[in-house]
Each structure stands twice: as C-alpha cells, then as structure tokens.
Amino acid sequence: MTRGSIDWTVVATALDAHGYAVLPDLLSPTECDSLCDGWASADYRSEVSMARHGFGRGIYRYYAYPLPEVVQRLRASLYSPLAGIANRWSDRLGWGLAYPNHHADYLARCHLNGQGRPTPLILRYSTGDWNALHQDVYGSEIFPLQVAILLSRPKQDFSGGEFILTEQRPRMQSRAEVVPLARGDAVVFPVRDRPVAGTRGDYRVQMRHGVSRILSGERFTLGIIFHDAA
Numbered sequence: 420m421t422r423g424s425i426d427w428t429v430v431a432t433a434l435d436a437h438g439y440a441v442l443p444d445l446l447s448p449t450e451c452d453s454l455c456d457g458w459a460s461a462d463y464r465s466e467v468s469m470a471r472h473g474f475g476r477g478i479y480r481y482y483a484y485p486l487p488e489v490v491q492r493l494r495a496s497l498y499s500p501l502a503g504i505a506n507r508w509s510d511r512l513g514w515g516l517a518y519p520n521h522h523a524d525y526l527a528r529c530h531l532n533g534q535g536r537p538t539p540l541i542l543r544y545s546t547g548d549w550n551a552l553h554q555d556v557y558g559s560e561i562f563p564l565q566v567a568i569l570l571s572r573p574k575q576d577f578s579g580g581e582f583i584l585t586e587q588r589p590r591m592q593s594r595a596e597v598v599p600l601a602r603g604d605a606v607v608f609p610v611r612d613r614p615v616a617g618t619r620g621d622y623r624v625q626m627r628h629g630v631s632r633i634l635s636g637e638r639f640t641l642g643i644i645f646h647d648a649a
C-alpha cells in the first residue's frame with residue numbers, strides 16, 4: 420500500500436487549483452485484485468442497488484467493521500494529512516471546525532454524534548451502469564475530503580466510466596472536470612464544498628461527483644469516506 424511517498428503540499432495545491440488531486444499508484448495490482456475478489460466474500464453491513472434509489476445504476480456495498488485490513492490502513496493513514504488540509508479550509512471559509520490529527524479521535528466524535536456505521540464501500544458497475552452526481556453526506560458530522568480508488572483497468576476491464584466532478588460557483592455556470600485514473604490510482608476530492616481564492620478573498624464552491632456510463636465491461640471502485648453514517 421501507499422507505494423512511494425505522497426507530497427501533501429502538491430496535493431493541497433492541486434485541490435486548490437482544480438478541485439481534486441490524483442495519488443498515482445496508491446494500491447498495487449495485487450491489492451486491487453484482492454479487493455475486487457472480496458466483492459463476493461467480504462463482510463458488509465448493507466448493499467445498495469443504485470437504480471432502486473435513483474442514484475444511477477450499479478451496486479455498492481458498505482463494509483462492516485472491522486474493515487478489511489488494507490481499507491482500515493488507508494483510511495487511518497490518509498486521514499491525518501487530509502485533516503491538515505481540512506483545518507486550513509475551515510479557517511479559510513470560517514467553518515470554525517477543528518479536525519483532530521488522528522482518525523480514531525475523529526471517529527469518536529462521529530460516534531458521539533450518533534454516526535457509528537462504517538462508510539467505506541466498494542462499488543461495482545457493469546455495462547450501461549453509471550453513478551449520478553452526488554455528495555456523500557451521512558449526517559451533520561462531515562469530514563470535508565474523501566478518496567476514491569479505481570480498482571479496474573481502463574480500456575482492458577472496461578471502457579467509458581469516467582470519474583466526473585462538477586463545481587457550482589456562486590452566480591456563475593457550473594464547471595466540470597473528468598479525472599483520468601489508472602488502476603490503483605486514487606482521487607482526493609471535496610465531499611460537499613471547498614474554498615476558491617478570489618480577488619476579494621476566498622469564496623465557497625459546491626462540488627458533486629459521479630461516474631459516466633460504462634460503455635463496456637466491469638468497473639470496481641473503493642470509496643473511502645472519513646465520517647461514519649447515522
């Protein structure tokens with residue numbers, strides 16, 4: 420896991436400039452394969468059919484606690500540097516929030532707020548499936564950044580199925596980004612909103628993410644959300 424080291428200054432700069440950052444090669448092909456193989460056998464707390472809820476089309480499953488080891492390790496290790504970025508966003512947008520340095524302490528806060536159910540998930544899309552633009556908010560306690568890791572190989576395992584981000588700017592038209600990902604790459608992106616530096620200080624933009632239609636094949640993603648769910 421986390422092969423090579425991550426330059427978090429570069430990550431913060433990319434988030435500021437474009438609204439997302441890619442962490443190349445965060446998981447090895449073997450780790451990706453074993454998470455995909457776990458689709459049938461891992462312990463889940465629930466399964467969601469996206470079509471049934473109007474969320475698009477495809478299936479996702481929320482892992483149960485204890486999380487698979489690689490998911491647990493990623494969630495704990497990515498949290499601390501992201502909490503640094505989250506705290507700076509809180510200062511810039513006047514949220515008045517302070518995120519603790521360790522994920523265990525942050526989870527304790529979620530649990531005190533009645534959000535005790537795990538949110539890390541694995542998503543499976545087949546031909547024709549897609550994921551509507553959305554925000555992964557599960558209660559009033561929100562950690563402002565999340566991570567998604569592509570577990571399948573573009574062009575080989577699937578075609579289409581691009582990760583999409585949209586940004587709704589105040590009194591302006593929306594902006595979209597298509598995030599290029601290879602298998603094992605992670606994208607870091609805002610859950611709900613983020614600060615943008617303007618000529619008269621920072622302003623807030625609203626973000627949504629989703630996945631365009633899978634044209635062929637099968638696409639798996641691991642989603643890491645840092646707050647738990649009510």
Ligand SMILES: O=C(O)CCC(=O)C(=O)O
Pocket residue numbers: 542550555566567582628629630639640641642643
């Ligand atoms: O499948 C994807 O790339 C997006 C998954 C997603 O919505 C998430 O991880 O929150």
Ligand SMILES: [Fe+2]
Pocket residue numbers: 553554555628642
């Ligand atoms: Fe999502």
